[in-house]
Amino acid sequence: MRVDAFDFDLPPERIALRPARPRDAAxxxxxxxxAMSDAGVRDLPSLLRTGDCLVFNDTRVIPAQLEGRRGDARIGATLHKRIDLRRWQAFVRNAKRLRVGETVDFGAGVEAVAEDRLADGSVILAFSGDEPVELLLERAGTMPLPPYIAGKRPTDADDRSDYQTMFAREDGAVAAPTAALHFTPELLAALEAAGILTETLTLHVGAGTFLPVKADDTDDHVMHAEWGRIDAATAERLNAVRARGGRVIAVGTTSLRLLESAAHDTGEIAPFEGDTAIFITPGYRFKAIDGLMTNFHLPRSTLFMLVSALMGLETMQSAYSHAIDEGYRFYSYGDASLLLPQR
Known part of the structure; x- marks a missing residue:
């Protein structure tokens, strides 16, 4: 499909620069x-059925944004995919001033060598020393806010907690699974009281999620791979939910993409561990999920293509037009949508 079919006009004032407080007030x-209706995140227990299951991503955002120097050149790096204990794939700003074999000093005793340059323009950085890279990033890194927020205000102390979900426990993401930012202990308790189940999986979201689609046709766009895991016990419980007639509702496109990557054509979810570069566009047949809770996405983005594949392009164009007219807040810190296709 042509990428411009997924374009729409979004007034800049609709982009949320801070989250709702409390989180579940969105x-x-x-x-x-x-059909469309306006609700609030706190209405979720009444909008789902007893026996449905919400699936969350428990990845934890690391301070993966680094600023440093190579000689007199300023170098910026956003880590986006771990290779091994000391090496990360990174998007590098001012990359023309950095040659393979040169060292970048990120301050606070943190240095990394540019080990290789890949075909997509990213750089493999090998961190020096023996300290775990996570400790190095805590000293020298900042939270990697999306460019549509970072371009309007500086990252601050609030973002350390605001840009982390209550489920975060597995270090490795450089972007938050933002649909889950809306959840609080109080909301989880209300969901449990309503007989709604919860499960978690892990997908380490990469910075590729922010990259624009530069191709004119979706067939020509290449997704960046991200690492994910669904253990056998979780897969078994999710299959049991559907066998009993319950629905599997992904909380966030990250959870959805991993579930679909792990599913057989029969709809059975299998254990999964490894990379996925699944790209979901209209025409895709969903196998593992029955609904999606997600935020509002960028024009021409792979994520707007995904929700259009789930609900239909015309439906989502209408929904987004309604959201803009009604003052919904967009993107990572914005409001939510609950998408329940007719099966």
Whole structure:
């Protein structure tokens, strides 16, 4: 499909620069088949059925944004995929001033050697010393806010907690699974009381999620791979939910993409561990999920393509037009949508 089919105009004032407080006070647009209704995140227990299961991503965002110097050149790096204990793949700003074999000093005793340059323009950085890289990043790194927020205000201390979900425990993401930012212990308790189940999986979200689609046709776009894991016990419980007639509702596109990567054509979810570069566009047949809770996405983005594949392009164009007209807040710190396709 042509990428411009997924374009729409978004007024800049609709981009949220801070999250709702408390988190579960955000608004939520509910799309069921072709019908739309305005609700709030706190209404979620009444919008789902007893026996449904919400699936969260427990990845934890690391301070993966680094600023340093190579000689007199300023070098910026955003880590986006771990290779091994000391090496990370990174998008590098001012990369023309950095040659393979040169060292970048990121301050606070943190240095990395540019070990290789890949075909997509990213650089493999090998961190020096014996300290775990996670400790180095805690000293020298900052939270990698999306460019549409970072371009309007500096990262601050609040972002250390605001840009982390309550489920975060597995270090490795450089972007938050933002749909889960809306959840609080109080909301989880209300969901449990309503008989709604929860499960977690892990997908380490990479910075590639922020990259624009530069191709004119979706067939020509290449997704960056991200590492994920679903253990056998979780897969078994999710299959049991559907066998009992419950619905598997992914919380966030990251959870959805990993579930679909792990599913057989029969719809059975298998244990999974490894990289996935799944790219979901209209025409895709969903196998593992029955619904999605997600935030509002960028024009022409792979994520708007994904929700259009789930609900239909015309439905999502109408839903986003309604959200803009009604003052919903967009993107990572914005409001939510609950998408329930008719099966």
């Amino acid at each position: 608004r939520m647009l509910v799309v069921q088949g072709d």
